[in-house]
Amino acid sequence: MIKSDLLKLINSTKTPTPQLLKLLNILEEKEYVVNKQWQRVQEESKQDEVSGDDTSTDDVISHIKDDTDTNPLADTNETLLSLRQRLLSKDKSILDDPKSTVRTNDYHESIQQDMFNELLDLALVLKSTTLNFSNALMGEDKDMISATSNQLSANADTMDRVGSNLNNYVSNKLGSKISLFWMIKIALVLFVVFVFILIIAKLLPSM
Incomplete structure (x- = not known):
């Protein structure tokens, strides 16, 4: 019209x-x-x-x-x-559907929420794994340190026993005789051995 x-x-x-x-x-x-x-x-x-x-x-x-x-x-x-x-x-285009923007936003929000949940779960798993590894490593180190300490204590006890036995032997067997005379005998024995080695060293080249 x-x-x-x-x-x-x-x-x-x-x-x-x-x-x-x-x-x-x-x-x-x-x-x-x-x-x-x-x-x-x-x-x-x-x-x-x-x-x-x-x-x-x-x-x-x-x-x-x-x-x-x-x-x-x-x-x-x-x-x-x-x-x-x-x-x-x-x-239909986006302009024809006014609800498409809302659906798109909801879709992206759901994706972001899923990603956030996955990252949170991954962080929790990493934290738990790190704590377990740290506890296991500390437990192994603790056991190793304890074993080393026990071994050192045993070695120290052994050395103490050996030292006390030597002291007892010296005091019981030799007493006060272990003095200058005993040291002179040891020196003479060493000198004789040294002279013998020199004689052999001179005779071997001539042969």
């Missing part, structure tokens, strides 16, 4: 103004949009009937009215080319 009146007005004027031409283009675009949306709503209503969902006519009309009830002369955020591509596409 509005389009036909506008066409009559343009035909009646010899030189149509740019505003009239722009208004005509906008009306054609809006008519195209309404037709495509009506076709889509009909297809969705058929699918809903097959699946068992009921869509009322008032909801369909309000849906179309919300999409078309805009100022025809106002600038829109969506270009005509993108609008045509969106309407002619088989799949």
Whole structure:
């Protein structure tokens, strides 16, 4: 109705103004949009009937009215080319589904939550493994230190016994006789052995 009146007005004027031409283009675009949306709503209503969902006519009309009830002369955020591509596409775009952003955010949040839980579990496992390794290492070191300490104590006791036995032997067998005379005898024996070795060393080259 509005389009036909506008066409009559343009035909009646010899030189149509740019505003009239722009208004005509906008009306054609809006008519195209309404037709495509009506076709889509009909297809969705058929699918809903097959699946068992009921869509009322008032909801369909309000849906179309919300999409078309805009100022025809106002600038829109969506270009005509993108609008045509969106309407002619088989799949619904993100702009057609207002819940897609919420679903996308929920999906990413679930992924982040899963990653956080996995990292937390990994940190707990690493902590437990580190503590177990540290306890095992400290236990082995403790056992090794204890064994070494016991061995050193046993060696010290053995040395003490040997020292006490030597002292007892010297005091019981030799008494006060172990003095200068005994040391002179040892020195003479060593001197005789040394002279004997020198004689043998001189005789061997001549042979």
